[in-house]
Amino acid sequence: MKHLIASTLALALSLPAIAQEAEPEPATPTSVVAAAQDSEWIAIAPDDLLVMDLAPDSYGSDRRVVIQLIPPPFSQPWVENIRTLARAHWWDGTSINRVQDNYVTQWGDVTEEKPVPIGIESPSIPYEVRLPRTYSLNEAGIDHETATFTEARIIGSRDSYASLVxxxxxxxxxxxxxxxxxxxxxxxxxxxxxxxxxxxxxxxLYTIIGQPQRHMDRNLAVVGRIIDGMEHLSSLPRGSGELGFYSEEEAHLRTPILSVRLASEMEDAPSFEYLSTESQSFAAYVAVRANRDDAFYTVPAGGVDVCNVEVPVRRVDAEPQS
Amino acid sequence: MKHLIASTLALALSLPAIAQEAEPEPATPTSVVAAAQDSEWIAIAPDDLLVMDLAPDSYGSDRRVVIQLIPPPFSQPWVENIRTLARAHWWDGTSINRVQDNYVTQWGDVTEEKPVPIGIESPSIPYEVRLPRTYSLNEAGIDHETATFTEARIIGSRDSYASLVxxxxxxxxxxxxxxxxxxxxxxxxxxxxxxxxxxxxxxxLYTIIGQPQRHMDRNLAVVGRIIDGMEHLSSLPRGSGELGFYSEEEAHLRTPILSVRLASEMEDAPSFEYLSTESQSFAAYVAVRANRDDAFYTVPAGGVDVCNVEVPVRRVDAEPQS
Known part of the structure; x- marks a missing residue:
């Protein structure tokens, strides 16, 4: 009603025409993403999608989790191992064995004795990547703003764990x-x-189900992110054993993993796109995330944690997930 | 085995006596808190404890959530409202109505029509508190370190949302x-x-069940924190309605709230203490959180997000929670 009242008053007082126009709705993260051009979205390659089907829940509903694998130059030896394990159907019949509140949900072979395919080894490389010259950064204008470099977009320098994020x-x-x-x-x-x-x-494998655990950065390999079905991992009952593992008395709480497949090996694989982080819309999205100033928020923060800039992902195949 | 082997070698080579001693175990957040003196722990007043009993879970197990209310000078008009509502047993028979993944679990009267006790109003005060002179800060040595001021301890200045945390x-x-x-x-x-x-x-009321939502700071009133039973709020099924509210078809997913009581009004109330944030042990805890360097972690971060410095809380009454 507020805008309507203002407009009526403007007419009555014969104010200039511009005052009669309704104010545009303030931008929100949702509205910025909705306005992005199709050309700003990038298809995720089927070889980068891992589809994990869990046993149905207690209501008999299917539970599907989709993981996007991280692209080069990051963590590639582990990512290639994961593709090999998926092609070997290695996770089929394994389970979710650990759910620690505000920390991680973890899955794999509970016996820790299942042999992995030949050639699967623990890589001996660092968790960080030396930046090639094309990523060269400078300090100009990076505080609370975004700036586009050749491939890296800076979100901020006020991060507790790193010089730049x-x-x-x-x-x-x-x-x-x-x-x-x-x-x-x-x-x-x-x-x-x-x-x-x-x-x-x-x-x-594990996924973070609470606040970001940035002290793990450079101490463990990040290989992907959940882009669909996260609630099937975050809402599981917590384990009461050490570190949130299910104790033997809680063995019935371990969720069975029916199958894990690369989308490239599925006939009815789902398809997803992500919003290019080099796009104009992503820059606008970061800015509005850092400066919420709409009908609900009245004090813009002026900054945003890198983990609160969730990269937008959308499903694009016609068939809804069962 | 590593330490044992090192010790044996030292003996064989007749190194100085100090080399023969086993190296002390590296400090971890857990070990620092375990070593804190009893005098460093502070009892939480029963008037600051809110005990919320939910309906039993599907296995028939009790679900109790304990909330510590925030002390002065923060949010006191809302905190006093909450005490009044608890004394009136206002939440008894209400429910948890919204669970949005990586965002909030929210509870209250689903009809939004239940009258509140006379005198309960929406306060008209800012969400921030002007610091009295005793909190005066300076910029010396605050980056990645802790420094004790009269009442405020600085954890860092590399925060995306504020000058200091x-x-x-x-x-x-x-x-x-x-x-x-x-x-x-x-x-x-x-x-x-x-x-x-x-x-x-x-x-x-709501609680954060995923990453910190710091853009809400100064836009909504923070009144407390869950100190026990958080898993009963974080592991609930997510709602499929708008903003994670349970739709009418999902009405059976709304968890009934049996009762909410101040501990000061209970006969068998649980008791808790928190580690003084002005204590030496808390300073050591912050430092080790920022510099994990133990048997598991090899790259210390050199900093820590303020939300990852969870203030240690312990239960101190003899009887375990049912």
């Missing part, structure tokens, strides 16, 4: 002046491991 | 040079409201 090729990253590494935001998927120097193979 | 009287806060405000970390409880200038009464 931003995006590279659709993924949130932390950066120093000569390196970048993927980070542990909500719904991001990492590789479980034993004590260093073990780095894990990728057979044991 | 730290703790005041046991609570994480954001600060400018002359104001402080409580923040929306995981498990923190805020007051639902309609569009501004409404600020809510406190009858409708």
């Amino acid at each position: 931003g995006t590279v090729a659709g993924w949130p990253v932390a950066m120093s002046l000569d390196a970048a590494w993927p980070i542990h935001c909500y719904g991001y998927v990492g590789v479980g491991r034993s004590y260093a120097p073990d780095t894990g193979t990728g057979a044991e | 730290g703790t005041v009287a046991g609570w994480p806060v954001a600060m400018s040079l002359d104001a402080a405000w409580p923040i929306h970390c995981y498990g923190y409880v805020g007051v639902g409201r309609s569009y501004a200038p409404d600020t809510g009464t406190g009858a409708e």
Whole structure:
């Protein structure tokens, strides 16, 4: 009603025509993404999509989780292991074994004795990537603003864990002046491991189900993110054993994993796109995330945590997920 | 085995005595808290504890959630409203009506028509508090370190949402040079409201069940935090209606609230303490959170997000919760 009243008053007082126009609705993250051009969306390759089907829930409803694997230059040896494990149907018949509140949900072989395919090894490479010259950064105008470099977009320099945070090729990253590494935001998927120097193979995976666990950055391999069905991992009953593992008395709480497949090997695979992090709409999205100022929010923050800039993803195949 | 092998080698080579001693175990957040003195823990007043009993879960197990209310100088009109509502047993028979993944779980009267007790109003005060002179801050040595001021401890200045973040009287806060405000970390409880200038009464409450939603800071009133039973709110099925509200078809998913009581009004109330944020042990805890360097972590972050410095809380009454 507010806008209508203002417009009526303007007419009555014969104010200039511009005052008679309804004010545009303030931009919100949702409205900015809805207004993005089709050309700003990028298809996710079927080889980068991992489809995990869990046993139906207690109401008999299907539970499907879709994971997008991280692209080069990050974590590629683990990502390739994961593709090999999926092609071997290695996860079929395994289970979700750990749910620790405000920390992680973790899945894999509960016996820890199931052999992995030949060639699957724990990679011996660092978790960070040296930045090639095309990523070269400078400090101009990066505070609370976005600036486009060749491939890296800076979101901010006020981060507790790194000099700079931003995006590279659709993924949130932390950066120093000569390196970048993927980070542990909500719904991001990492590789479980034993004590260093073990780095894990990728057979044991976890996802963050609470606040970002950024102290894990550069200590464990980030290999992907949940882009659909996250609620099937975040709403599971928490385990009462050490570190949130289900105890033997809670063995019935372990959710069976029916299958894990690459979309490239499925006949009825779902399809997804993500909003290019180099697009104008993504820049606008970051800005509005950092400056909520609409009908509900009255004090814009002036900044945003890199994990709160969730990269928009949309499903594009015609058939709804069962 | 590593330490044992090192010790044996030292003996064989006749190194100085100090080399023969086993290295102390590296400090972890858990070990630092376990080593805190009893004098560093502060009892939570029974008037600051809100005990919410939900209907039993599908296995028949009790579900109890304990909320610690925020102390002065923050949000006191809402906190006093909440005490009044609890004494009136206002929440008994209400329900959890909204669970939005990576956002909030929200509870209250689903009809939005239940009258509140006389005198309960939506306060007209700002969400931030002007800092009295005793909180005066300076910029010396605050980056990645803790420094004790009269009542405020600085955790960092590399925060996306505020100039400074730290703790005041046991609570994480954001600060400018002359104001402080409580923040929306995981498990923190805020007051639902309609569009501004409404600020809510406190009858409708929510808690953060995913990443911190810091853009809500100074836009909604933070009134408490879940200190026990958080899993009963975070693991609920997500609602499929708008904003994660349960749709009418999902009405059976609304968890009934049996009762909400102040501990000061209960005969068998649980008792809790929190680790003083002005204590030496808390300072050590912040430092080790920012610099994980133990058997598992090999790359210390050198900083920590204020929300990842969860203030330690422990239960101290003899009887375990049913």
